[in-house]
Amino acid sequence: MTGATIVSTVGRTNIGTKELLEATVSVAASQKAPGVTINYGDLLEGKISELVEELKQAGTVTYPLRWVAVKLLEKDADVIGKVMRFENTEAVIEKAKAIREEIKDQVDLDVIFQEYRHRFAVEVYNTCLTQAPTQLETRSDRYDKILTHRILGLPIFMVVMWLLFNFVNTVGAIPQGWIEDGFTALQAWVVTVIPEGQLQSLISDGIIAGVGAVLSFVPLILLLFLGISFLEDTGYMARAAFVIDRVMRACGLHGKSFIPLLLGFGCSVPSVMGARILDNYKDRMVTILITPFMSCSARLPVYTLFAAAFFPPEWAGTVVFAVYALGIVFGIVFAKIFRKYLFAGEAEPFVMELPPYHLPTLKATLTHMFERGIMYLKKAGTFILAASILVWFITTYPMDVEYSKDYDALHDQVAQTYEMKDAETLAHFGIATDEQKDQVNEIVDNMKSTVADATTQAEDAGEAAPEIEVEDDSEAPELFNDIKEQNEQLFPVAWAMYKNSANLDDENQKIDEEKNSEKLEQSYAAMFGKAINPVLKPLGFDWKIGVSLVAGLAAKEVVVSTLGTIYAVGGDTDHPQALTDYLQNDPHFTPLIALTLMLFILIYPPCIAALAVIKRETGSWKWMLFMFCYENAFAWIACFIFYNIGLALGF
Secondary structure: OOOOOOOOOEHHHOEOHHHHHHHHHHHHHHOOOOOOOOOOOHHHHHHHHHHHHHHHHHOOOOOOHHHHHHHHHOOOHHHHHHHHOOOOOHHHHHHHHHHHHHHOOOOOOOOHHHHHHHHHHHHHHHHHOOOOOOOOOOHHHHHHHHHOOOOOHHHHHHHHHHHHHHHHHHHHHHHHHHHHHHHHHHHHHHHHHOOOOHHHHHHHHHHHHHHHHHHOOHHHHHHHHHHHHHHHHHOHHHHHHHHHHHHHHHOOOOHHHHHHHHHOOOOHHHHHHHHHHOOOHHHHHHHHHHHHHOOOOOOHHHHHHHHHHHOOHHHHHHHHHHHHHHHHHHHHHHHHHHHHHOOOOOOOOOOOOOOOOOOOOHHHHHHHHHHHHHHHHHHHHOHHHHHHHHHHHHHHOOOOOOOOOOHHHHHHHHHHHHHHHHHHHHHHOOOOOHHHHHHHHHHHHHHHHHHHHHHHHHHHOOOOOOOOOOOOOOOOOHHHHHHHHHOOOOHHHHHHHHHHHHHHHHHHHHHHHHHHHHHHHOOHHHHHHHHHHHHHHHHOOOHHHHHHHHHOOOOOHHHHHHHHHHHHHHOOOOOOOOHHHHHHHOOOOOHHHHHHHHHHHHHOOOOHHHHHHHHHHHOOHHHHHHHHHHHHHHHHHHHHHHHHHHHHOOO
16 A cells, blocks of 8 residues: 555564664665645645645745645744745645634644544554454553643652652662762772872872772663663653643643653753754744753762661652752743743644553663763763872872961871870880780770671661760670770770770861861962852852862753762772762751752753754754853852741741
C-alpha cells in the first residue's frame, strides 16, 4: 500500500538491527522514494489544491508543492520560515492564512491532519497484518487509568520523583561516605610521605581536596540516572509528559517542551539543543529561557553537600527534592510571564502516542547510567582538576604575608607549657625512673591506637566517632576499660598523660588553623571575594561563598571543589577533614545560609558551556545576555527575601 520496505525489529533486545541497517542501505542505493498520498477529505483536499495553484503561480518554491501546502495549513513554523525565504511567496503565506481562517469553524486544524494520518496508518495496519484476538483493554490501559488520571496523575508523578531523590540520597550516602573517608585518608598519607611545602599543599589541599570533594558524589550521580533511565525505559516518562502537558499548556508552553526540559535534569547543554524539536519559534525561545531552572546533574553535588551537612539524614532527600521541585515551579511561572509579555501568540497542540509499558533491560539501564557516570568522571579529571589547581593557587598566594602574631613562638610556648605539665604529672604520681616513664608512654600509645581503631570502625558502620573528654577532672571512658584492667597501677598516670597529649594536639591545631585562616584572608581569592562581598553580604554570604559562586559559572561542580580547596588550605594540614565536617564546624554556616545558597545556585545562570549554546541556538547575544542578567537579578532578589524572612522567624 505504501511501497515502503518493512523490517521487523525489537529495539530493546537488539533484534533486527542488522537487517534494518542492510535494508536502509539498499533503499538508499535504489534512490527511489515510495509515493504515498493521503486523502484528507473533500474540504481539505479542495483547499490544498487551491494552495498548490498559488504555489505554482509563485514559481519559486523548490519543495514538493502538495507537502508544502499541507504544512502551511498545519501552520508549521519551520516550513513557513523556509517558504518565506523564496521570492514571490507573500501571496502564498496570505492565502494559507485566509484558508485557515475560512475553515477554522468547520474543522479543528490543530489535529485534523494528524487524525487523517493516523486513520491511514490504522488502515494500512489492518490491511497488512493479521492479529490474534486480544482483550479490548490492555494492561497498559489499566495502568494509564491511574497514572494519567486527570486529578491523580500529577500528584503520583511528584511522589515518584520524591521517592527517587530519597532513594538517591539515602542509598548513595553510604558509598559517598566511603569515598570521602578514602580521600581523607589519602590526604593524611600524602602529608606523611611528601615534605611540608608547596608541592604537598598542591596535592593534598588543591587536587585531592578539590577533585575528591566532587568525586565523592559519583554514587549519587549514578543512582539518579539509574532511576531516570528506568522510568524512561518503562514508558512512564512519556505518561509524565502527557500529565504535565495540561499544566504546561496553561502556562503557554508546548507539551513537547517536556522533552528538552527533562534533558535539563541531566545537562543544560543538550537540553537547550533539544529545544530544536519545537517547530514554533516562540515555544522554542520560551523553553530555552526556562531550561536552566531544571537543575542539571552538576547542581546535585551542591544540593546534597549542604543537605547532608545541615539536615538530618531522613530529611536530606526531601530537601533536595524540594529544591528540584521549586525549580520546576519557577520555570512554569517564568514561562507564563515570557509567553504573555515577550512571546505572545497562539499555542500549538501537543499530540503524542503513549508506548506500552514494559520492563527495561538491565543492559540498557546500566548503559545509560554508566554513560553519565563516565562523563562526570571525565569532567572531574580534566576541567574540575584544572579549576581546583587554579583555586589552590589563588588561595595559597601571595606567600609573603604579614601575620599579626608570631605563630612559631606560640607553638614553642605551648610545647613548654605541656612539658611542664607532663613533668608535674609524673612527679605527682611518683614516676621517676626511665623504665616507669617508658611503661606509661607505652600505655598512652595503646590508648591512642584504641581510639583510632574505634573511630575507623564507627566510620565504617556509618556511626559517630567516639568523643573522648579530656578536661582536667574528666574520667576515663569505658573504651579504655581493657587497658585499665591490664595496667591498674600505672593507668591513672597514663590517663593524665593522655589528656595532656590530647590537649597539646588541640592547642597546636588551633594555632595552625588560626595561622592558615589569617594567611587565607590575605590571599588573592580573599581579595577578590571581599571585593564582591558587598553585593552578596545582604544574602548572608561571606567571601568564600562569593568565590565559589563565581567559579561555579564555569561548571556547577566547581562550587564544591572550590569550597573543598578553600577549607583545606585554611584548615590544619595534619588533621584533614571531609568538606561536610569543615562546613559544620564553620560558625558562619547555618541551615538558613545553606538553604539560601542552594536557592541561589538553583536560580543563577548555568555554566559557560550552556550560555554559549544558548547564544548559538538563539542566534543572538541579546538573549544570552538577557538570560544571564534576569537570572542573576532574580536569584539575588529571591535569596534576599528568603534570607531575611528566615532571620525574622529566628532561624
